[in-house]
Amino acid sequence: MAEIELVNVQKTYPGRKEGPPAVDDLSYTIGDGQFVSLLGPSGCGKSTTLNMIAGLEDVTSGEILIDGQRVDDLDADKRDLAFVFQDYALYPHMNVYENIAFGLRMRKVPKPEIDQRVHDAARRLDIEHVLRDKPRRLSGGQRQRVALARAIARRPAVFLFDEPLSNLDALLRDQTRSELKLLHAELGATSVYVTHDQEEAMTLSDRIVVMSRGKLEQYGTPYEIYHRPATDFVASFVGKPRMNLLPARRGGAGRYDVAGSGLGVELPLSQPEVRVGLRPEECALRDAAPGEAHGTVKVIEPLGNASDVIVDLGQALFTVRVPGFSSVRVGDTVQVDTSSARLHAFDVATGRRLVD
Amino acid sequence: MAEIELVNVQKTYPGRKEGPPAVDDLSYTIGDGQFVSLLGPSGCGKSTTLNMIAGLEDVTSGEILIDGQRVDDLDADKRDLAFVFQDYALYPHMNVYENIAFGLRMRKVPKPEIDQRVHDAARRLDIEHVLRDKPRRLSGGQRQRVALARAIARRPAVFLFDEPLSNLDALLRDQTRSELKLLHAELGATSVYVTHDQEEAMTLSDRIVVMSRGKLEQYGTPYEIYHRPATDFVASFVGKPRMNLLPARRGGAGRYDVAGSGLGVELPLSQPEVRVGLRPEECALRDAAPGEAHGTVKVIEPLGNASDVIVDLGQALFTVRVPGFSSVRVGDTVQVDTSSARLHAFDVATGRRLVD
Amino acid sequence: MSATTAPRVDTSAGSPRPPGPRPRRLGTVGHRVLVALLLVYLLAPFVWMLVYSLYPSSALQQARPDLDPSLLTGASYARLLSDTSFLVPMANSAVVGISTTIICMVLGSACAYAFARYRFRGRSTLLLGMLTVQAIPVIVLAVPLFILLRAFGLYDRLPGLIVTYTAFILPLVVWMLVGFFDEIPPSLERAARIDGCNRLQIMVKIAFPLAAPGLAATAILAFITSWSDFFLAKVLTSTSASTLPVKTAAFQGLFAMDYTSAATAGVITAVPVLVLALVAQKWIIRGLVEGAVKG
Amino acid sequence: MSTVSRADLRRRRDLRFGVGLSLPAVAVVVLLLGYPMGYALYMSGFSWNDKLGSYHPFVGLGNYRDLLVDPAVHRAMGRTLYFSVFTVLGGVALAVLIAVLLNVEFRGRTLVRVLLLVPWAVPPVVNGIMWKLIFDGSSGIMNTILLGTGLVDERVQWLADPGLTMNVLVFAELWKLLPFLCLLMLAGLQGIPTNIYKAARIDGANGWQRFRRITLPNLRGPIMFALIVQSMWSLKVFDTIYVLTGGSGGPAEGTTTINFLAYLTTFSNLDRGYGASLAVAAMVLIVLVTLMWVLLLGRRREDREEAR
Amino acid sequence: NDPASSGASGGTSEAPLKPGSAPSGEITIVDDNTNKLFQSSTIAAFEAATGIKVKSYSQGNFNDLHDRYATLFAAQDSSVDVVMTWAGWSAEFGQAGWLQELDTSAVPTDLIKPALDAVSWQGKVYGLPKFSSVQTMFWSKPLFEQAGVDPSAAPATWDEFVSTAKSLTSGDRYGYACDIGNAAGAYQNFLRVLLLNGGDMYDADYKPIFNSEQGVQALSNFVDLLQVHKVMDPSSLQITNASDLGDLFAKGGTGMVFNWPFQYAVATGSGSKLDASTVGNGLIPGMSVRSASIDGSEGFAINKFSKNKEAALAWLQFVATEGVQKQIVSQEGWFPVSEPVLTDPASVKALPVLTTYQESTQYATKRWGTPWSSELDQLMSVQIINAMNKKTTPKEALDTLATQTQALVDKYLKR
């Protein structure tokens, strides 16, 4: 089966010699059968990493091993993996059947087996009735499924996904996400999944690789990523609404005050200045008299089951997620209750996590 | 000041005479200064409605009135409204300044005033430093702002938006959404906003028009739409994760049982069969011994602050949103606790709401 | 998981390969050679004609052509460019080329815009008809055109040629431009309407500037076509309106074959077009051809 | 019902605007080409050889009947076919290969693409002269090179043998038309999403398979278009033949294509009726060939519209 | 309106043109580009002498003129009054009724026969000649010397010619070259060898007789030059005009050519390797007769649709006058059209090759310009080139041609 190991992998695109490498010194291991997401903002090198694993891009230095064997001089068409592209990359001139069968034909799978595998994959993804159609006649969701079916029919040791859901609308995205999860549970193949949507990464993955500017920020389980973000970058990137990250000065032993507001937290640290992180959904709001208030309500965004209330703390904005349709109104003065919130703190200069 | 009234508006595209009309018998009134969203799935006629209000499409039958005056024979260039397009529709051959100024020039606004208004709009949207750039040099977010600035500079009585955020990435989308809300609060112009994203509609709107297949499903405040969906379509379309909609049979006086599971609810109805709706975030899970369980856990999707747990009830899936990283595991047998959930019920045939 | 096709790295499996990208040079070298050959093929004929125009023919018509730079001479150019019987056709060609281009562009862009903007029944048939004008061999029309022009007193006059070329080139221009106008996103026109433009303003202020590369490419094509035409110019003019290609072809007469002059005239005829093509290459490559494909 | 009439009114304004824009161009084309076309058709119905004096009887389709059995026409058709097959099919095939060659990223690619325009911009007359300078039997550089490299040991008389001359003509035309076809193909190639090549590599397709199974099918549109326009141009080639062969279509009528035969008949033999019928026949041939391609292309069009 | 009723109908009904008493007005002349003299001086002299204005005098490439005439005449255009002509066109356009027939009173009496033939067809005179032209043999004395052949005299027989050519042929250079690259060239070269072997094209009834034994023999001899003796420059097959041939000779590319009189001017002009003392000129060696040659005289004719015919005629006559003819001889190197100038010693002094011409008048000199010339040229070029390339035998070639020619004759002579 397939374990993927990256050892000091670096990539510099030819003609881009001056800037920093597109991918810089990555080392981690993706265990056999695991579902691992590469998460990060646009341009951070996710696709580049995936393409190197697939053999679509050369590695500038370092090694990629699959099951302990170096593959970085193996052409893409010689590696045993399947790739699902963001824009699906369906062959526009072939019908759905041919699209799914193409990879099998190229690998000289016998005809009857091709037929059986294509139908099997199509049934699994509920696209049997469009097997004779050309891709351009399909809806976005159907195309997506064809791309998945093409990968599944190959029965590869490794699945690679490059933002496979980002072209779908919200509803379809959620739906397909669940299907993907079920699919992985059934097939059990090692999967590497690129996304810039933290929700997707969280819901799907066994492990998440958070990247930023070509560098690894954190590699861990969704739980670790969410509750123990290794850097302020991870902290702000993961979680919705975004974690409140506020500069705080040391006000006394173990006490830090957020500039411009009465808000303060207890932290067992010694730095004169830190960035304090508080998740909106772990905080609460209390009505307050103007004198004792931390801030005033600026915007309320009802989401149905909850509402995001944005509080103006004077020098910064602070978001609190409250359940249901909130009873506070714009302009109200409020106190932010952080008592039940888990405290995060990061070094101002390096962004590294400071507490536990 | 502008109040928009639609009276039995219908639209059939020429050459599409056979099928149902693209927009069918719409009647509602958008109050002056209100922010109203048109919400519905792709192809339901949202854009068509908006285009008819703008005068970009003819009305087949019915009337559109703005401030009590019929406008349906007024050309688009004679109506006093601004339009923000999904693809922004910036003029690629003009720089940002010219893009914003164009509409004013066309309406013969004096030069100095144009200049003042352009700078004002640009300042408001923080794009002053790119005024001399051509649109292709801008990032997606900046383009979006230019499109907004163009509309604002016009100072029209009515703003029309056709999915203005759908081409932005998640982060930018959230950000711009907040800005839009602030903007509307400041300008106070009547706004009609097309989206297929229920979250957008909920957070932004004073009122929401939910459409499906050219027909009006419900017109109401976000609160009404969320808590008293008029049809099962609205119920399933609004809210995330989707409302659980399950077929239930009358089991005794006021009691309905969900087929294939031990789950039951109390409803003061008389129909033999109904569709029962339960929001995932209003339900809870309890561990249960196999005998008394409602179902088994099939998938867990952690979202950080909460997790969606999908329970297999035997004949249907049921989603429950639980806080934090859930302690249940895939395969566990569980009971679903619906005691604190608001009950929705819909007619099986018509889809109309049945309770209160 | 089927492990049958698992990646295999035969013998070298364990031994570390020196770092650095894999050698792909062989393919690259082969590619370079092919590209170089292509370049030679593209340029050599023209370069040889250039050489011919710059050397005395005696130096070239030998077993081993003598390309001693000291033999280089612009005499042939000096002679032709001071000969009114050559300069007049040159000026004629310029006038005809430019006028035809302007007329074609004015009429053609308006027509193409209407075609692209208003989708009426029979549109594609009409467009295909436009393309079919390309199928007419000019031989068919030479005599009748002559009669027509003579009847209007346009024989051997520049307006006669201009009108004729316009008729031939206009359909092509329309056909190409429709492709370009079709490319303009409809939402831009909608935006312009919302911004208060009437139909004409949309066309002039939005559609034309947006199709500018296409317009440029088309204009150049129109110019090249009218500048290069030989047969119609030969039949429809005698002296006063004679054009450069006719004059150039005439350098090989029964008693007057003059390779050096022919080559020189050839270079002079080709150069303006070449310069135009090269200056506007960005538009041509992008516009001309893409428009054609998509149309 | 006032709304309907108002909408109608607007539609009528639209229509008037559209017609106003397109009328001048359409009128110019129809008037200027309509009369000569009609005249040519009319002429082709007469037995009208000016050298036979003033009696020009109307023979209806007689000329067409004659040309069907005229051996000169058959020979000319054969040559036309030969020329067209090589320039159209050969040209398009070569263009695809060159385009693939130039679609690879390499330094100087833009320059090469620009230089592609050189042959395209050379006027046909100049093209003829140029190749004459090269293929001249006694002073042409081609023989000099071939002799110099020892590939031949005697001057080849390129333009003295009907077959060879036809091949030189094909060569000369290919040189001129290839760039345009290449640009077409390049544009087509750029329209193919690069991702499907990646997908094909992942699917295990090697270089040749990618070309055969991905590139070619996806170039269908541009290839069809190239086939159409190049057929039109090849079937009515004139200028290059005229200049290359000193206006004779020779040697031994070796380069007399159907179009050139129409020219010779009309202008050398002063047989206007027969000449017109030949020209019309050439045009019908072109339209038929075009139509043949269009039927193939038309299918694609439908597909595309369906997709919208 | 039936186009059949218009067209050339006027041609037969009008009377031949007589000279006017005092012609005046303006005329437009279209000429080929053989002569520079008219432009430089003759026109001015003509205007001074007659008071007629030459509104425009334009020169076109010989190859292009035919097309231009065809369009002009077909459209019954009257914008051109005088057109250049030669034997073929006189017959062709004359028969089409597009050239104005001249009354005998308009034709000078001292014209030499071949020159007059060039503007006549079937007894009708359609114009007046501007110069005479006959092919003679030119050779390069230096090359003869190199090859060890007596440079002072031309080979007198075909066999001598062949052996001389063989001695002249070495390496890249051939002893003999000709121009059969285009249709007219093929016809001319065949006609010449046909006459040299005592054959002829037609009998008195225009029945083709060129496939006689003499004809076949003549063509075989000609083919042998290329294929057996290998003394003919193979590029002859692609040389499409006499001036290329002239160039080739002048640059020393070949030892012997049969060419028009202008060859002398080219060979003695600048850029040539030869001069007056090293160019040999003499009769073309015959096969079964001592010599023979072909005619290439040119003239002017009047457009049938011209509105200034009398003024046009005045130009035709002016060109045929002694004064102009002498200038043509001395400045352009062509032969004169009138007897007195031909025999004038001053002419011979100016143009030494005239003596050869005078000699050649004893032998057959023909052109057989006919209305079907252009068709015949085309047909002939196919057969001659094929014979030259040994794709067919001379006999087959000529038999095929004879049949085809008979069909043309029947067609155009309405038999």
Ligand SMILES: Nc1ncnc2c1ncn2[C@@H]1O[C@H](COP(=O)(O)OP(=O)(O)OP(=O)(O)O)[C@@H](O)[C@H]1O
């Ligand atoms: N073919 C290429 N040539 C040169 N630079 C490239 C190429 N592909 C990517 N890059 C650069 O490498 C960096 C990483 O790109 P990559 O596509 O891996 O990012 P990504 O994380 O996938 O972003 P996205 O979410 O936008 O897809 C970027 O700075 C990008 O500009």
Ligand SMILES: Nc1ncnc2c1ncn2[C@@H]1O[C@H](COP(=O)(O)OP(=O)(O)OP(=O)(O)O)[C@@H](O)[C@H]1O
């Ligand atoms: N120009 C048109 N001609 C014909 N039919 C059209 C046209 N525009 C839209 N339609 C049809 O009208 C219906 C409604 O389309 P509309 O664009 O209003 O949907 P929408 O709600 O805006 O969808 P989306 O979210 O995809 O933009 C669809 O069935 C569509 O196919």
Ligand SMILES: [Mg+2]
């Ligand atoms: Mg990417």
Ligand SMILES: [Mg+2]
């Ligand atoms: Mg829409």
